[in-house]
Amino acid sequence: xxxxxxxxxxxxxxxxxxxxxxxxxxxxxxxxxxxxxxxxxxxxxxxxxxxxxxxxxxxxxxxxxxxxxxxxxxxxxxxxxxxxxxxxxxxxxxxxxxxxxxxxxxxxxxxxxxxxxxxxxxxxxxxxxxxxxxxxxxxxxxxxxxxxxxxxxxxxxxxxxxxxxxxxxxxxxxxxxxxxxxxxxxxxxxxxxxxxxxxxxxxxxxxxxxxxxxxxxxxxxxxxxxxxxxxxxxxxxxxxxxxxxxxxxxxxxxxxxxxxxxxxxxxxxxxxxxxxxxxxxxxxxxxxxxxxxxxxxxxxxxxxxxxxxxxxxxxxxxxxxxxxxxxxxxxxxxxxxxxxxxx
Amino acid sequence: xxxxxxxxxxxxxxxxxxxxxxxxxxxxxxxxxxxxxxxxxxxxxxxxxxxxxxxxxxxxxxxxxxxxxxxxxxxxxxxxxxxxxxxxxxxxxxxxxxxxxxxxxxxxxxxxxxxxxxxxxxxxxxxxxxxxxxxxxxxxxxxxxxxxxxxxxxxxxxxxxxxxxxxxxxxxxxxxxxxxxxxxxxxxxxxxxxxxxxxxxxxxxxxxxxxxxxxxxxxxxxxxxxxxxxxxxxxxxxxxxxxxxxxxxxxxxxxxxxxxxxxxxxxxxxxxxxxxxxxxxxxxxxxxxxxxxxxxxxxxxxxxxxxxxxxxxxxxxxxxxxxxxxxxxxxxxxxxxxxxxxx
Numbered sequence: 001x002x003x004x005x006x007x008x009x010x011x012x013x014x015x016x017x018x019x020x021x022x023x024x025x026x027x028x029x030x031x032x033x034x035x036x037x038x039x040x041x042x043x044x045x046x047x048x049x050x051x052x053x054x055x056x057x058x059x060x061x062x063x064x065x066x067x068x069x070x071x072x073x074x075x076x077x078x079x080x081x082x083x084x085x086x087x088x089x090x091x092x093x094x095x096x097x098x099x100x101x102x103x104x105x106x107x108x109x110x111x112x113x114x115x116x117x118x119x120x121x122x123x124x125x126x127x128x129x130x131x132x133x134x135x136x137x138x139x140x141x142x143x144x145x146x147x148x149x150x151x152x153x154x155x156x157x158x159x160x161x162x163x164x165x166x167x168x169x170x171x172x173x174x175x176x177x178x179x180x181x182x183x184x185x186x187x188x189x190x191x192x193x194x195x196x197x198x199x200x201x202x203x204x205x206x207x208x209x210x211x212x213x214x215x216x217x218x219x220x221x222x223x224x225x226x227x228x229x230x231x232x233x234x235x236x237x238x239x240x241x242x243x244x245x246x247x248x249x250x251x252x253x254x255x256x257x258x259x260x261x262x263x264x265x266x267x268x269x270x271x272x273x274x275x276x277x278x279x280x281x282x283x284x285x286x287x288x289x290x291x292x293x294x295x296x297x298x299x300x301x302x303x304x305x306x307x308x309x310x311x312x313x314x315x316x317x318x319x320x321x322x323x324x325x326x327x328x329x330x331x332x333x334x335x336x337x338x339x340x341x342x343x
Numbered sequence: 344x345x346x347x348x349x350x351x352x353x354x355x356x357x358x359x360x361x362x363x364x365x366x367x368x369x370x371x372x373x374x375x376x377x378x379x380x381x382x383x384x385x386x387x388x389x390x391x392x393x394x395x396x397x398x399x400x401x402x403x404x405x406x407x408x409x410x411x412x413x414x415x416x417x418x419x420x421x422x423x424x425x426x427x428x429x430x431x432x433x434x435x436x437x438x439x440x441x442x443x444x445x446x447x448x449x450x451x452x453x454x455x456x457x458x459x460x461x462x463x464x465x466x467x468x469x470x471x472x473x474x475x476x477x478x479x480x481x482x483x484x485x486x487x488x489x490x491x492x493x494x495x496x497x498x499x500x501x502x503x504x505x506x507x508x509x510x511x512x513x514x515x516x517x518x519x520x521x522x523x524x525x526x527x528x529x530x531x532x533x534x535x536x537x538x539x540x541x542x543x544x545x546x547x548x549x550x551x552x553x554x555x556x557x558x559x560x561x562x563x564x565x566x567x568x569x570x571x572x573x574x575x576x577x578x579x580x581x582x583x584x585x586x587x588x589x590x591x592x593x594x595x596x597x598x599x600x601x602x603x604x605x606x607x608x609x610x611x612x613x614x615x616x617x618x619x620x621x622x623x624x625x626x627x628x629x630x631x632x633x634x635x636x637x638x639x640x641x642x643x644x645x646x647x648x649x650x651x652x653x654x655x656x657x658x659x660x661x662x663x664x665x666x667x668x669x670x671x672x673x674x675x676x677x678x679x680x681x682x683x684x685x686x
Contacts, residue, residue: 067429075435076424086410086673092418093683101444103685274675277682286678319675327668330429332617335629339620340436342446 024215025203031222032231035203036196036320046233047117047191052132052184054191057169062189064165064328065182070155072145074099075340079138079186083113085325088274089193094282095254100343102143107254109282114322115270117191118234124280125259126239131187136179149179154338156182161331195271195320202317210317217314220307225299226291229266235318239263242298250283270318287312367558368546374565375574378546379539379663389576390460390534395475395527397534400512405532407508407671408525413498415488417442418683422481422529426456428668431617432536437625438597443686445486450597452625457665458613460534461577467623468602469582474530479522492522497681499525504674538613538663545660553660560657563650568642569634572609578661579609585641593626615658630655 037043048054065071069078077098082091089112091097096104108124116122122134138144139152156162156177166177169185199218201209210218221227229240242264258264264280277283278290288308295303303311380386391397408414412421420441425434432455434440439447451467459465465477481487482495499505499520509520512528542561544552553561564570572583585607601607607623620626621633631651638646646654 069427069430070435074440076440081419084412086671087412088675092413092676093685095685097417097419097685101685276676285682322672325670327670328429329665332431332662333435333619339628342436342438342440342444 022207024219025205025207027222028203028218031227033203033222033227033235034231034233035200036194036233038196038200038204043194047194049130049132049187049191052188054188055169057165058185058188059192061162061165061169062185062187063325064162064330065186066189067328068330070330070333070337070340071139071147071152071182072099073147073151073340074342076342077145079113079135082110082138082144085113085193085322088112088271089114089116090275092276094277096144098138098144099142099146104143106256107281108256109277109280111265111267112271112275113190114193114195114320115234115268117194118232118268119237119265120234121237121239121265124256124265126263126265127259131190132184135183135186135190139179139183151338152179152182153177154336155333158334158336158338159331160334192323195322197270197318197320199314199317200320210314213310213313214317215314217310217312218317220310221314224295224301224303224307224311226294226311229298230269235269236266237268238266240266250279250281253283254281256280269315270320272315273312273319287315365550367562368548368550370565371546371561374570376546376565376570376578377574377576378543379537379576381539381543381547386537390537392473392475392530392534395531397531398512400508401528401531402535404505404508404512405528405530406668407505407673408529409532410671411673413673413676413680413683414482414490414495414525415442416490416494416683417685419685420488422456422478425453425481425487428456428536428665431455431614432457432459433618435619437620439487441481441487442485442489447486449599450624451599452620452623454608454610455614455618456533457536457538457663458577458611460537461575461611462580462608463577464580464582464608467599467608469606469608470602474533475527478526478529478533482522482526494681495522495525496520497679498676501677501679501681502674503677535666538665540613540661540663542657542660543663553657556653556656557660558657560653560655561660563653564657567638567644567646567650567654569637569654572641573612578612580611581609582606583609593622593624596626597624599623612658613661613663616655616662630658 037046044054066079069076069081071078082096082098083089084091091110094109095107096110111124116131120126122128122131123137128134128137139147140149156166163175163177166181166185167173167175198209198214229238230236232238239259240263242258242262256264273287276287277285278287284290284293288305291308291311292303295301380389387397409422412419412424414421425439425441426432427434434453437452438450439453454467460474463469465471465474466480471477471480482490483492499509506518506520509524509528510516510518541552541557572581573579575581582602583606585601585605599607616630619630620628621630627633627636631648634651634654635646638644
C-alpha cells in the first residue's frame, strides 16, 4: 500500500501533472492567451512604438512628468493621481474624480495604466489609438487635470531642468518641448509599465509557476468562455459588443454607451485583484460578483459560486511584478512658472 | 611676479580663505546656526522619539501609510497629496486643498514635511508637540483627508498585509493596529525625512562646500538678523511673535492670528527654493520679495535687491539631498475594506 502511494506520487510529480500542464498550456494558447515574453528583445518589440522609440532618457523624463502635478491647472493633479502606481495603477474609486472634485460626466472608472500598452485601443470607447494620443486627453479634460496645452508648455519651458532633459533626450540643443512632446515622453514611460506574473511564467513553460488550484481556475476561465474577450497578452484590450450596457443590474449608473457601434474596450485582467471597483462604471466591488455578472450578461452562462471562487484563485496569479520606481525629485518651479489655479 | 602670484595663491588656498571660512563658521555657530550632524549616531539622537523609537520596520510601514490614499474618506488623498515628497515636501499651491476641494478655512499653506522633525512644535500655531501628534490632525480634518479614526482602523484591519506588518513591526502576534498606531508609524517615517545639504557640510567643517557667493550670502543673512528666528538645525521651527500678521501687504489673505499669544511657527528655510509659495498664507511667490518683506516687517531693516539676491544665492545651498524613496506597492483592499466616500 505504501509502495503504491509512493509510485502514484512519483507518477503524479513527473508524469500526469506535467502532461496535464503541457495540455493546459496548449489549451490556453489555443484559446488565444499569450504571455508577456520573457525574452527582453521580444518584449521590447511588443511595447515599443517605432514613431516614438523607447529610450532610457525618455523613460526617466516621462516618469518625472507622470508624477508632476504642475501639469494640471490646479497644480494638484498628476497622471499618478488617478492611475496611482502604488495601488495597481488605479485610484480605487468608482468614478474618476479630478479638478474641483468634478466626476467623470459618464461615471467612468479610471482604468489601470499597468499593461495599458497591451490594449489595442485606449479609453473605454477606444477613441485613442495609442498611449501617445491617450496621454493628451486627461491633461486637458475639464474634470481631470483641466490644463490647456499652453499651460503645460509654459510650465515645462519655465523649468530649466526640464528643458535640458528634453534637449538631452532628443539630442537636440535647440529642442523646445511642446505639449505633444510632453505626452510622448509620458507615453514612453507608460510603455514600460508591464507586470510579468506567475501566469506568464507558466505560459512561458514553467509548469510549477501556478498552483494546482490556479491551474484549475485557469481551466474554468477558459471553459466558461471568458477568453472570448479576455485574451491576448493584455487579457483584454479589444473592442467588444457590450450588450449588458443598458440592461444589467448596475447599468443605470452612468450613461456610457460605448463607441459609435456600441463597442466597449475590454479591460485587462492583469492585477485585477488590486484594481477594484470593476466595470466601466466602477459599479461592482466584489470580484466574484463581477465574474458572475460577466458570465450571465456577456456569455449567457451561469457561473456558480464555486466556479467564481476558482476563477478568482486563478486571478491571484495575474498579480504581476511592478517595475521598481524611485519616487522622483522634481525640479523646482521658477518665477516664470505659471501659478496654479485652483478655480 | 610669477612666483609672487603662486605664493599668493598658496596663501589664499591654505591661509586667508581658510581663516575667513573658519571665522564664518564660528560666526554662524555663534549666531545659533547648527548643522544636521554628519555623524549617524548623533543624527539618530536628534531625530528619534524615545516614546516611539525609529526602527526599519516602522519606517517601511510608515512610508506605505504615508502614500496610502485609502486612509482618507474619499480614498483619493494621502499625506503625500499635500506634503509631496517629489516637490520639496509641499503641494505648491497657496492654500491647502483637500476633501471635496475644500480649502483650509484660515487660508493656511501646507508646510514641508522635510526636516519637520527639527521643528520645536508642529502646525503654524504650534498646537502640536511632535510629529506623532501632528500626523493625527490632517487625516481627520474636514478640509483635508476628512476621515474618522474608525474609518482608518477599519481600512487597516481589513488589509491582512497591513495587520501583519504591524504585528511584525511591534513584535506582537496579537497586535491590533489603532488610529494612534497608524499616526505613530507615519511619524517615524517622517522623522527620517531629513535633507543634509552643502550648508551642513560647511558647518560641519568642509570649507569648500559653499561657493564664495554663498558664503557672502550667509554673511548677509546673519548680519541682517534673519538668524534671530531662522536658527538651530531647522533654520526655523520656534514660535515667534509675528506682528506682521494684520499689518503687512498680504495680511488680508486669510484670517490666521497665530496661537493664543499671537505667536507663529517660523518655517524652515531648508529646501526653501523648492517650496514656494511662501508665508503661512502662501501669499508670496518670489523668494526675494519674501526676504525683503521679512526684513521690513519682522526685523525693521531694509534689505536691498542686491542683498536679497545674495541671501537667495545662499538659500541655494540649503537644497538638501532627499532620502531615496522607492515608491511603494500597497497591499490590495479586500471585501471588508470600507468603500471610499467622495461626498
